[in-house]
Amino acid sequence: MTQMNMIQALNSAMDVMMARDPGVVLMGEDVGYFGGVFRATEGLQRKYGEHRVLDSPIAEGGIVATAIGMSINGLRPVAEIQFADYIYPAYDQIVSELARIRYRSGGDFCAPVTIRTPCGGGIRGGQTHSQSPEALFAHVSGLKVVMPSNPYDAKGLLIASIEEDDPVIFLEPKRLYNGPFDGDPNKPAVGWNSHARGDVPEGHYRVELGVADIVRPGSKLTIITYGTMVHVCLAAAEKAGVDAEVIDLRSIVPLDVETIVNSVKKTGRCIVAHEATRFAGFGAEILSTVQEECFWHLEAPVLRVAGWDTPYPHAFEWEYFPGQARVIAAIKATMEAS
Incomplete structure (x- = not known):
């Protein structure tokens, strides 16, 4: 066990899966050289190369469409949408293409795509950096929707999501990235600036999807x-x-x-x-x-x-x-x- 916050646990999950499976690739805005706006992918491009950790243009529809193409050709892309609020330009690709590939092809194709995205408020980001759109995706047949609450679950759920043969929307509460939060409005910085951690195994483990x-x-x-x-x-x-x-x-x-x-x-x-x-x-x-x-x-x-x-x-x-x-x-x- 190692003490990790949620960001470190997510980074560890992607690191573990990239080491185990050469078909796992990461893509998104600033995920490579910069390591992501919240540093969830920090160091992974240096370790695995630019051909497996790809910086994309600011084009969410293109990110998801590219991930779909990769997935039906044998890869397991993990696409980051920088904030859940930015996912709407990709909504048609997610709903009309990604969620339906297995059904439209009669089971001939699957789309093992994991879409990671920070959700919720708590960082004073306003209307375009604070939304919680889980209900929109829960309504779409063919998608799995996941939201962890602690570092141990975050890593185990992300590994299980990447190993899924069907698409997963992986929502990450940004208030929990750096530690737990108790919801006291008199302490708005708690959860954002604190560095409380949890015990997380360093290697591979799964937290099964669909188990509360x-x-x-x-x-x-x-x-x-x-x-x-x-x-x-x-x-x-x-x-x-x-x-x-x-x-x-x-x-x-x-x-x-x-x-x-x-x-x-x-x-x-x-x-x-x-x-x-x-x-x-x-x-x-x-x-x-x-x-x-x-x-x-x-x-x-x-x-x-x-x-x-x-x-x-x-x-x-x-x-x-x-x-x-x-x-x-x-x-x-x-x-x-x-």
Whole structure:
């Protein structure tokens, strides 16, 4: 085990996979010489050469289209989109081409493409550097969607994603790049400037896609979340003093329905939390699944805690985030309901 932050864990995952498989190539804006805007690919071009770590033009549609062509010809490209907010010029390539290749070809071709992209807010990046678009990709058949919350999972999930024979959208919460974050709006720098690390194996290991993690066992309430909100919900549950079970989904698609259902049937109460906009967010899908599978076990309505239904507010970034106070309010309302 080595102490790593999330950036180092992601770099280690790509290093491990490039050493194991000569078909793994990296591409994106500034990923080579510069090492990526967040330094996730630092040192990899020097180690593996410019033919395997390719700096691309500022053309997201071209990055994804090139990755598709590489993948159906036997390579395993890992494409970086510098911010999730920049992924929309490539959306048609992702939805109309990448996600459908296996189906359109009747299984003759697959597209083992991993698209890495930083998501979420917390760096004062405003509307064009802070979005959380996971629900848009979860809706697209043929894509897997992943969002880690800690360095160990980040490395294991990225390795598993690169080894997948179908495309994966790998969303990286940038607030967690350099350490954990507890969602306290009075400490906006926590998580961005801190350097807390986690134990991460140096070599190859996998965290299987589609398997959630119960990060806090409990018996009175289930909190279902992912990404940055895992740390917010853990801190809120501790502060509220409730025997809450906190589930880190890790994979949004495929969704670990079994773990969700078993937990909610046990606790009878449920909160769903995510940073993205509430309306039509992925939390609505989780809520519907709980309603369909656990209705007769519920002792209170399922509540959602999420971002505002508004374009990302630069001036009110920390009010937009669903922090500890909003999670605690939901916990109180759920526990008092009957």
